[in-house]
Amino acid sequence: MAVPSTPIHLMSTVYRKIFPYTNKVLSTWEASAEQIPNAELRKQALDSIEDKTFHCEGGAIYSLLSQNYWKEAVQFIVAYQTISDYLDNLCDRSTSLDPNDFQCLHQAMQDALTPEAQLKDYYAFREEKDDGGYLASLVQTCQHTLRSLPNYNQLKPYTKELCALYSDLQVHKHVTLEEREPRLKEWFTLYSNRWNDLSWYEFSACTGSTLGIYCLVSYGFGQTLTDEQIQNIYEGYFPYMQGLHILLDYFIDQEEDLVEGDLNFCNYYDHEDHMKQRFRYFIEQTQAHVQSLPHASFHQMVQKGLVGLYLADRKVESIKGANEVVKELLNVSGMKAKFFYMNTKLYHKIKPGLA
Known part of the structure; x- marks a missing residue:
């Protein structure tokens, strides 16, 4: 299967092949989650799948870079994203506020990227x-899939x-x-010299995406990469695309986070114009950094797709003054972003169930 280079080719392939297969794989994990003995863990696992299916669908678009191995890539992406969403629920909506607990839970994400790692x-x-072995099974699925990548050792330091x-x-x-805020600010001091064009809250946002991992792993299925290409892919995604x-x-979760009392990095901008200016900066930097990637047109479409996809979300309708932001960011991103929107x-x- 060829890597799409036009929006129509991309969307037709996604709707006909990628999304149906993604949902098929995800349904097997949902069936597994329904068997979890502990009621709280079962609730968080099922909620994370029901509420965040679109995370798996969006991540699975990267399987197109795997070409003939796209099904294997989807299996990895769905399992890894399901770990991410499940752990996010356990940290965000469950019974603990213990940083040791959060660190221990997220060791599962590291182990999933380490085929030789023992379960913990x-x-x-x-x-x-x-x-009932749910999280361990997700980890092992990722490990098993990565063992089939001949050059994964090249990719592993970056993932x-x-x-x-x-x-x-x-x-x-x-x-x-x-x-939360003091810890995040202190953490950023370790990286502020390297990323001195970012604020602490923007850097935090950049670390919160799994897109770079999906891009690297999908390429690992599809072709042999040089060290320079791998470095370019890493820099193409981190920090600006992510x-x-x-x-x-x-941006789209502002109202929801206000109700839930969750940290929202968009709240730290001085005012709406400041936020729009910085969003434009991220769009421009992403556009510049993906130019050197293999299949550059695909990555440009992903960037424009992100803008169109998120700004078209129904949650935007409830955000005061959002129309001006939507209009400006779509104009900055161009016709392809408007197509995806x-x-x-x-x-x-x-x-209708998508929201």
Whole structure:
């Protein structure tokens, strides 16, 4: 299967092949989650699948880079994203505020990227433990899939670094409310010299995406990469593409996070114009950084797709003054972003349960 280079080719392939297979794979994990003995763990596992299916669908678009191995890539992406969403629920919506618990849980994400790693007691610091082997099975599925990549050892330092940053973020942002901001600011001091064009909250957003991991692993299925290409892919996604992804995610979740009392990085901008200016910066930097990637047109479409997809979300309708932001960011991103915006609006009408 050829890597799409036009929006129509991309969307037709996604709707005909990628999304149906993604949902088929996800349904097997949902069936497994229904068998979890502990009621709290079962609830969080099922909620994470029901509420965040679109995370797996979005990630699975990267399987197109695997070409003839796209089904194997989807299996990895769905399993890994399901771990991510499940752990996010356990940290965000469950019974613990213990950073040791969060660190231990997220060891599962590191182990999933390490084919030779032994399974651990990921629930060591929490009362609820009996998941019937659910989390271990997700980890092992990822490990098994990565063993089939002939050049994964080349990719592993990059996937592991992105995962380490992601895991650190999840620990710092889920502790008690008064601890979150100081911890995140202190954490950023380790990286502020390297990423001195970012604020602490923008850097935090950049670490909160799994897109770079999916891109690297999918390429690992599809072709042999040089060290330079791998470095370019890493830099093409971190920090700007990943930052754009998560800032858009926070943008649409502003009302929801206010109700739930969750940290939202968009709240730290001085005013709406400041936020629009910085979003434009992330869009422009992403556009510049993906130019050197293999299949550059695909990555450009992903960037424009992110803008269109998120701004078309129904949650945007409840955000005060959002129309001006939507209009400006679509104009900055161009016609392809507007195509994805209209396409997503139509998709929501066809599939009312999507939101």
